[in-house]
Amino acid sequence: MNKNLLLAGAVAVAGFFTLTAFGGKTLEQQQAEVKMAIDAKIATLRSEKQLMCDTRVAEAAQIKYDEVLAARTAEMATKGTKKGVKTKGPRVDPLPQGTKTDPQKNRPGAAQPGNVEQQKERSGAGQPMDAQQQKKRPGAAGGGGN
DSSP, rough: HHHHHHHHHHHHHHHHHHHHTTTOOHHHHHHHHHHHHHHHHHHHHHHHHHHHHHHHHHHHHHHHHHHHHHHHHHHHHHHOOSSOOOOOOOOOOOOOOOOOOOOTSSSSOOOOOOHHHHHHTTTTTOOOOOOOHHHHHHTTOOOOOO
């Protein structure tokens, strides 16, 4: 009987250890915990790599900036400095200045100054009127009509 009692006790202890060893979790719960641990590790690794990459890019940009600055400084030293007005941006040449003439006088058929004959010969030009004809015109000031 002692053997049966000892054997039953051993089976009970083994069953207790077996059931409590995994914390009573199911397979899905265990897989979910493993997946969360893996995701956390990947996120930390990704942030570390991103930080390293950003640092390398910043260092490369600083080196390039220093090179460009040194090149400009060397260029300015070889050119020398100009005294006077410093302009920013590209220089623009001024527009050419034309002669000061009236465009109406340059058109074809226009009367040239001092050429009275040409004014009388123009086609479509009205004939000069004397004062009597001027008063008889309808719509003229002080005359005409009825």
